[in-house]
Amino acid sequence: MHLERLALILEVVGQKGRATVADICGQTDLPKPTAYRLVQDLVFSGLLEAPARGQFTIGTRLKRIASSDYSDPALLEVIEPVLSGAASEFGAAFFLSRLRGHWVEIIHVATPQTGVSYLHPGMGKRPIHACSCAKAIAALSPALLSHDELKGQLKRYTERTITNRKDLEKELAAIRAKGYAECVEELERGISSVAVTLAKTGVGSTLSIGATASVRVFTPAMRIKVGQALAEISHGLSSALGWDDADANRQSA
Template sequence: MARSTSGESVLTRTMRILRTFNTTPTTLSVSEIARRADLPIATAHRLVGELVDLGALERESDKRVRIGYQLWETASRSSPARDLSRTALPYMEDLQAVVREHTQIGVLEGTDVLYLERLSDRGAGRNVAEIAGRLPIHATSSGLVLLAHSSPEFQEEVLQQPLRRYTAHTVTDPGQLRRRLAAVRADGYVIAPQMITLGAVGLAAPVRDRDNRVVAALSVVVPADGRGSPHMHAPALVAASRGVSRAMGARVPGGNTIRTRGAKPSH
């Protein structure tokens, strides 16, 4: 496989181009792709052209480029996310009928939460999570669940990094986060008020596979406007997460009995 003067293969440079579409906007110019991928403009132009010819990317009338249907089709057909989403969706629909705000499921990808599905009611409150979008693991309810059930080595790796504070409620102190993660494991769910978005409270619970590994987090996002305690949604959320887990072959208790700490989180 041909390599550049920097020693990178064509495949490596191509993947860097595709990863530039991980963030908004969904269409990019070739110069924007070159800058984001840290490639010479001539190299980016050549590789983008080949990807367009192959159907992996599509060029719009204004010459901007977006992910092509052929790449989306190939990824969707073989992605493990498809099976998880298909299993979770019926339980998400039941949960959404109760919450009537936002219901979503996410998995760990690097040090981010990658969201696979999201259901939202018309007129629902604020929520920055998007399907195929990423949010930081330390600042979201789903992320706290996934981090709490990851290996101690990975937890320490995350906690030793500089953690961005998104709002005044974002927990960035390692000691405080360790205590929060221990509470998540003890309670079986987490409530994260306004950690990444003011005006929104996230609740999340773990989803397990047949080997009892936590492979995803089911979450809801509700307004932090005093219309009711977020705690009232916890039983339905935990029951739904256990339903998804059982459908995936995990042995989890039935019902929706959960441990609560009683205190209403500050908004």
């Protein structure tokens, strides 16, 4: 348990690039006194550093251990221009999400620059069972379906929300077979979205890209088209980030 808590803190700080104790608590559900104590232990060991009062980054010691940079800013340098291009091409908002501890969070949204009307999905945490960006990741992350992690999370948002664990497992199996996840009025009436992970294993399996629009715009046929486009985009991004099959297998080992 102690090691898992330390790992969660390092994961959150590593992904955000710079984080406060409040950020860590928000993503791990750790009590503030516990998070603060563990952060101090990590700073003492050189795994974290405090470049400014109350803010923490990955420490020099840990950087020596892990040479690759998978922080939000580093990933966005590669991913953001591609999402912006897709947003303008499809006239819809495209977003990037990633797994932080036991939650999936939308961390960036690219919007069309063509003057068309679009729906903004908003930033922040998304429920595992009722959002395409989270379901895409959950389909490849079985640990997220543990009874303890799902306890109290299968909240009903609309009449189409999945609230039964077995039904959710069937949905995730269908996502794995289809290659992309959909959310059709499961989180909010009138809203739909489509999402895929950047890879099937490794770091890429904890990141998803997606698009959202009204159900009027994202018809079944359009969702298929967007899902296929997202799959192509994810393949290109995965290659650009150096996540070939060998690297993905190494990361997941």
